[in-house]
Amino acid sequence: MNRKFYFLTFLSLLLAGFSAQAQGELKFEKETHDFGTFAEGVIASYEFVVKNVGDKPVVIAQVQPSCxxxxxxxxxxxxxxxxxxxxxxxxxxxxRPGPFHKSISVISNAATPQAVIFIKGEVGPKDLKTSxxxxxxxxxxxxxVGTTSHSFGKLEKGQKAVAKFTIKNTGRQDxxxxxxxxxxxxxxxxVSEPALKPGQQATLELTYIPTMLKEQNEVVTIVSNDIVMPDLKLTLKANVVESLAQKNMLREGNQPVPFR
Structure with missing residues (x-):
């Protein structure tokens, strides 16, 4: 009787252990990214790659930056x-000139429900030059880059539009x-590839949301670790008009009614 009881207890604990282990777990390739020094005005970006090393799916519910x-x-x-x-x-x-070190909290249903990753760097002057x-x-x-401009034609104010450029690394380092x-x-x-090997091509997507009316020629500076031409300039062109939805609506009370 005692042997049977001990065996069932051991089996229950063993199954509970297996159940506890059957859970998703996130592992980051790197937990801190250093942008180095770059000129003020740049919108710096980095993609952290995370892998599920567990045995259940993981859903990232929220990502909360510290600022x-x-x-x-x-x-x-x-x-x-x-x-x-x-x-x-x-x-x-x-x-935001000067050094920065920011944390980003990642909330998920993984075995470790909250992880923290970091970005850091230093924002230099707008006319930053290096010898x-x-x-x-x-x-x-x-x-x-194959072409340095893209024309959207007519866009509504506030409308999101995407321009795609093919870029290539013709240098000797990533x-x-x-x-x-x-x-x-x-x-x-x-960018379709986080780092381009020498000779490799990738797609650069620029998402543009116009805020001004009439003909617009937005000059976009692409900042890279190309020290010969660190600031490549591309031009986005558009004829920006008022929102057609707003122009074709009448308001009756609080409810908009379209023209018929």
Whole structure:
């Protein structure tokens, strides 16, 4: 009788142990990213890659930065066991000169429900310049682009539009796009590859949300670790008009009614 009791107790504890282990777990490739020094006005961006090393799907419920200067995006779909997701952190350096060190809390249903990752760097002057030797320039990554402008045609004010550019690393070291800056602060970016090997191509997406009416020519500076041309300029063109939805609506009381 006692043997049977002990055996059942042991079996229950063993199964409970297996059940506890059957849970998702997130593991980051790196927990801190250092942007280094870059000019004020740049919107610096980095994608943290995270892998589910557990045996159950993990859903990232919330990503909470420590300040409003950091805007996160993350994988919303469940991260299956063995698969990876990304958490993109964007730091707006406008009006924030000097060093920074920011934390980002990641909340999920993983075995460790809260993880913390960090971004840091230093925001230099807007006209930041650095001197390099001829040898350093010869071995630098080089950012090349097929075309330097994109025309959206007619856009409504506040409408989100995406322009895609093909970029290539024609240098000798890995190329990293570090951020973008524009006078309107209405452009964000995404690169299909976090780092381009020499000779590798990638797609650069610029998301533009116009805030001004009439013909617009937004000059967007692409900041990279190309020390020969660290500030590549692209132009986004659009004829921005008032929202058609607003123009075609009449208000009756508090409810908008479309023209018929």
């Amino acid at each position: 409003g200067c950091t805007t996160p995006e993350w994988t919303k779909d469940p991260i299956m066991p063995g698969k990876t997701g990304v958490i993109k952190a964007m730091y707006n350096s406008n009006g 390099y030797t001829p040898e350093q320039k010869a071995n630098s990554p080089r950012l090349a 190329l990293v796009v570090q951020g973008v800056k524009s006078n309107c602060n209405c452009v964000t970016y995404k």
